[in-house]
Amino acid sequence: MSTYAGQGMAAAATARLVEPPSVREEADPLSHPAAHEIALAAVLHALSDPMRLRIVAALAVEDKRTCKSFNLPVTKSTCTHHFRVLREAGVIRQRLEGTTRLNSLRREDLEARFPGLLDSVLRAAGVARGGSGEAGVP
Amino acid sequence: MSTYAGQGMAAAATARLVEPPSVREEADPLSHPAAHEIALAAVLHALSDPMRLRIVAALAVEDKRTCKSFNLPVTKSTCTHHFRVLREAGVIRQRLEGTTRLNSLRREDLEARFPGLLDSVLRAAGVARGGSGEAGVP
DNA sequence: GGCGGAGTACGATGTTTATCGAACGATAGC
DNA sequence: GCTATCGTTCGATAAACATCGTACTCCGCC
Numbered sequence: 001m002s003t004y005a006g007q008g009m010a011a012a013a014t015a016r017l018v019e020p021p022s023v024r025e026e027a028d029p030l031s032h033p034a035a036h037e038i039a040l041a042a043v044l045h046a047l048s049d050p051m052r053l054r055i056v057a058a059l060a061v062e063d064k065r066t067c068k069s070f071n072l073p074v075t076k077s078t079c080t081h082h083f084r085v086l087r088e089a090g091v092i093r094q095r096l097e098g099t100t101r102l103n104s105l106r107r108e109d110l111e112a113r114f115p116g117l118l119d120s121v122l123r124a125a126g127v128a129r130g131g132s133g134e135a136g137v138p
Numbered sequence: 139m140s141t142y143a144g145q146g147m148a149a150a151a152t153a154r155l156v157e158p159p160s161v162r163e164e165a166d167p168l169s170h171p172a173a174h175e176i177a178l179a180a181v182l183h184a185l186s187d188p189m190r191l192r193i194v195a196a197l198a199v200e201d202k203r204t205c206k207s208f209n210l211p212v213t214k215s216t217c218t219h220h221f222r223v224l225r226e227a228g229v230i231r232q233r234l235e236g237t238t239r240l241n242s243l244r245r246e247d248l249e250a251r252f253p254g255l256l257d258s259v260l261r262a263a264g265v266a267r268g269g270s271g272e273a274g275v276p
Numbered sequence: 277g278g279c280g281g282a283g284t285a286c287g288a289t290g291t292t293t294a295t296c297g298a299a300c301g302a303t304a305g306c
Numbered sequence: 307g308c309t310a311t312c313g314t315t316c317g318a319t320a321a322a323c324a325t326c327g328t329a330c331t332c333c334g335c336c
Contacts (some may be wrong), residue, residue: 044186099282099333114262124252185288237312
């Protein structure tokens, strides 16, 4: 498979600011690609895994959720792996709130970058109106 | 990565019919998933590879092409691998014509199965009107 | 200050994937 | 029948990927 951001890639800077959380999203140490840096192949790769597709479908229904709230059928370290793939592909945005990460879809960035792509994937996954594919709603 | 149709999977039946080629597409021994069997994750996986995305983008511009006609920068065995992934995901249809395979997009099947998905991916790849992403046209 | 929870980093394992070369089969043309 | 072409299969390699357990950090709460 083509090399994508994944395990072994340089981790996000771990320096901690003294500011309280949610001062500004940019204050969080998690790195996110700029909208123009989002690569189509990385987005499609991120969405091609059933676990990650499930995460994205759930976020489409209810945004701003913590990692734990998805109740994924894998261990915490695997969850961390999947959320990182989604974040580094530019599909989700994560920001720190205390000990949790609030995850949300980068809907506007993705729509600007690849118009209609996210919506068509979500429809295909059975989210939103007219969905007839696999059940993706948690 | 999740298990998909790929290397090692049961090959298409190798029985040969005595009928001349292109009598009917169904006479070709290549197996294609029925439209309702096309899985979203497999389609996204197939399209997440830059080489396969290039193939699909080229077919969007000019359908019914032979494997060789794409002039892909990989060996013939790797080409065979990629075309098989696309066919088994249900993205392309292949039919035999002499020593060649004619490849074409399963546009209608994909549109019926996942409305808008292929078009949005092609736009994102820079094919068709309004495309502004990476150059995908050969 | 201690405890619990959320999530991470690290290292490991097993599987999947993309790549290739060599040998081969099928077809077309002569 | 021979040759050339297209494409395949097989086996191999290296890299990528999903998975996990362990130990850890950080934060919130008491």
